[in-house]
Amino acid sequence: MVRSRGGGNTCAGQPQSSKEECLLSNDLSRPAGTRPSPARRRRGVVAAAMAAVTIAGLAVSGVASATAPDGKSRPVHDKELQAGLEELVSDGSLPGMLMSVRSRDGRVTDYTAGVGDIRTKSKVPKDGYVRIASITKMFTAVAILQLVDEGELALDDTVEKVLPGVVRGTGDGAAIDGRTITIRQLLNHTSGMPTGVPLMSQGILPIKDRYFDARELLDSSLTQAPTFAPGQDRVWDYSNAGYVLLGLVAQKVAGRPFAEVVTDRIINRIGLTETYYPGQGDREIRAPHPRGYMMPKDANGKPIDGELIDITRFDPSIAGAAGQMIATPSDVNKFLVALQDGRLLKPNRLAEMRQTVATSGWPDGWRYGLGTIEMKLSCGITAYGHGGDADGFQTRTAITPDGRAVTVAGTNDEVRQYEVLAFFDKALCAAK
Template identity: 50%
Template sequence: MSDQRFRKGRRLTAIVALGCLGVLLAPTGALAARTARTGDAVQQHLNQLVRDDGFPAALATVRGRDGRFHDYTAGVGDLKTGARVPADGYVRIGSNTKTFTAVVVLQLVGEGKIRLDAPIETYLPNLIRGDGIDGRHITVRQLLQHTSGLPNYTSILANGLLPYLHRYFEPRELLDLALAQKADFAPGTKWEYSNTNYAVAGLLVEKVTGRPISEEITRRVIDRIGLRHTYFPGVGDQTIREPHPHGYHHDDPKAPLTDVTVMDPSFGWAAGELISTPSDVDRFFTALLGGRLLAPAQLKEMRTTVPAPDLGTGVRYGLGLTSTPLSCGGLVWGHGGDIDGFSTTNGATEDGRAATIAVTELLSNETQLGHVTAALDTALCG
């Protein structure tokens, strides 16, 4: 977890401002039916995120009911060179990865290879054991829903990111960090966000399929719906594909920002390692809600939610998917993700609207959170 704990549920970070004024807009031109807009309310929100909240850069892509995409940018993409923010550039999408992982697990449920209410012990015998922790009493559903009581492995690494910036973590090592702690609560008695749940889900997928979780996400999700700009970094890949803005971080809020664009994201793994673009994130959640990835029975399970008070007023958590009320009525379905250097807020609606907003530094206070969520609400309701 980040040392910035105000938004406990959204934090992926294992170990956990300078604002440049001005708006730089550039359409990518890579896709049909795309425009860049300069004067509407979404752009004003992005300007505020840079001007008032101090984020080096902000970028967003909004999909309207008509299927058209609109790109927005503010700030600068590289504080050292002053480079422009690439419209719809690649960013690390953090815990949005959990939704991809949950989709794969639910596809396997639909294929009869996993049972949601079976103990994880059924598939990973003798593995989930610790102080108050017993895989015989934790179900697959509880993992995906964050009601397992498994402690968060990232809390062990909470003293700062920078010493671990280029450290590779094996997936089993992440689990061992969690199992060295005491259970947070008895399974099924409470909701509490824990990245460990999705590390175990990743191990579950690998055990059942005999293939790496990265390969299963790519084959079953990314390739299936044609996400051309979403990928799971390979072992040792610390870079981000071009074009991308740079991501920034500081362990001490009083210290200067450090460029953490190049880093080893393995501590995220099945809980938060994916890289994507705002428009691809929009496409993913639109396809998911549209039934292109899951059969109706599994999508219904995914959208069966419990209160998630740590995530905000009215937010509920399903199986790797959140629902949040909109000011204009109805719900936005999504997840959101934070990993050092990037924070992404996003969601989609039943009628095909979708929006993704990314900033190039972690959110550090409730004011910033309020401004980002207001920007998302405006994008979907304005």
């Protein structure tokens, strides 16, 4: 889901460089995933290249393979990208990295670096399951846009029309009113809904085993002051609460649980066998997966360098429709391809999804559409995707207009965000 340790702006008062990194971390995502899906498919014989070196006491390994449309496996290993992954894990603060690259002609190459478990020093599983956090927002947005296409909903409908009497703020949030908020504003974060997650004011550890109902998440947010009046001068502020609310909207309109809506309309429709929305009480991640880590904090909430806490297992319901899903990097790329080639949305609806508004506190050249981020890359290409930061995992995904898709994931969401973004940009711009 979106990275939001608590309510309010926790980045205020920091030096500009630190403030920008804090805002990026807060805005790009947080936690995780449906009924049991088929067992992880057995992969065909693949050509693989493996290398191991020792950096900062960690075994660093890289695996790459490619499967072409004709079903034949061919190595398509980019040594520069492998070296970039290995640099990201070199100091041990980011224990493991996974990446899947889908080339313009459909070949798939999977990479890993670092260790999957800092205790056992096991390898990072190639194309393992990770919490994709706010990448979930793309799935939520697609489900909403499909309902719009079917005439069940309109983007400029108010929340009140769908959920009468549900969105009424209290206390500091008294100005929040579903009669003044539209579905479109929720999708592109111009609704003014609060940015923080009050139930996470003390971080994930005190609530990691607690289950939260979506209505409980929404009601807690409705006690927080709105960031601005809905749609006011196209003001933008990233809101997890807005996407939790969108999950309730989709559920009400479809008449089915939100997890089922996403599973039936997206996951099953395009055959994503390694993507799921965790069911109630599911705190695990399907195997194989690397373990996820976070940094312990001192009494002032400042991360303690050199130490890591295993946070692989927790209840992701705190994220809801804003960030609860789990997937493998290659399956996320399949989703991007299906979205771009018209299997999930009609071309005119996809174009509307990519109509963007200006963002604040994010990298230059990034704008937000309806559940998708427009990214201006260093090579001059525009890509579309999303990012996600769950406790223990940071993920970034995007696809270029000519069909190159990249999903990268790291097993600590609190470190090296800008370096990961720079590497992600390089991977999207690469020729191979």
